[in-house]
Amino acid sequence: MATVDLTQDTFESTLKNDIVLVDFWAAWCGPCRMFAPVYEKASEQHPDIVFGKVDTEAERSLAAAAQITSIPTLMAFREGILVFAQPGALPGAALESLITQVKGLDMDEVRAKIAEQQAAAV
Numbered sequence: 147m148a149t150v151d152l153t154q155d156t157f158e159s160t161l162k163n164d165i166v167l168v169d170f171w172a173a174w175c176g177p178c179r180m181f182a183p184v185y186e187k188a189s190e191q192h193p194d195i196v197f198g199k200v201d202t203e204a205e206r207s208l209a210a211a212a213q214i215t216s217i218p219t220l221m222a223f224r225e226g227i228l229v230f231a232q233p234g235a236l237p238g239a240a241l242e243s244l245i246t247q248v249k250g251l252d253m254d255e256v257r258a259k260i261a262e263q264q265a266a267a268v
Contacts, residue, residue, distance in 0.1 A: 149189050152198040154208045161226045165248055166196040170212065170219040172203050178218045181235035188241050195245065222248045227256060 152160055152168065160166055169185050171178035189197035202209040202217055212221070216233035222244065223229065229248060236244065 149186055149197045149199050152200050152208075153205055157198075157200070157208055160196060160198055161223050163196045164225060165194070166198060166223040167245075167248075168198045168200060168221045168223070170200045170202050170209055170214045170217055170221070172201065172217055174203075175217050177235040181218050184236065184238045184241060187238065188245065192245060220244075224248055224251055224256070225253050227253070227260070229256065 149169070150160070167185075167188075169178075169181065171182070173179075185197060185199075189195070200208055200212075202214060212219075218235050219231065219233045220236060220241075221228060221231045229251060230244060
């Protein structure tokens with residue numbers, strides 16, 4: 147599966163997929179352009195994952211809502227829950243490692259930890 151462009155209108159509905167990776171980028175960003183072929187290659191190797199791209203210039207409000215302060219920024223969502231967010235271009239091996247880790251998450255455990263944190267914050 148190739149990458150898909152995400153917009154304010156499609157972002158939330160896309161997160162309903164099991165695993166979604168989102169690359170926040172801009173055309174003028176050198177590291178973004180270097181990361182693009184790595185991301186595209188991974189999208190072809192993992193058809194079970196949605197690989198989304200958000201053009202931060204075209205989708206300024208979406209980038210602001212996601213609190214993007216540096217690009218490229220990669221986010222990983224599993225079952226609609228943000229499980230990873232990091233600025234910077236990843237090399238191919240690091241991206242593969244991230245994908246393996248996201249696939250291996252015990253989501254019941256993740257939800258339990260979130261509930262614990264929310265309870266502690268009250």
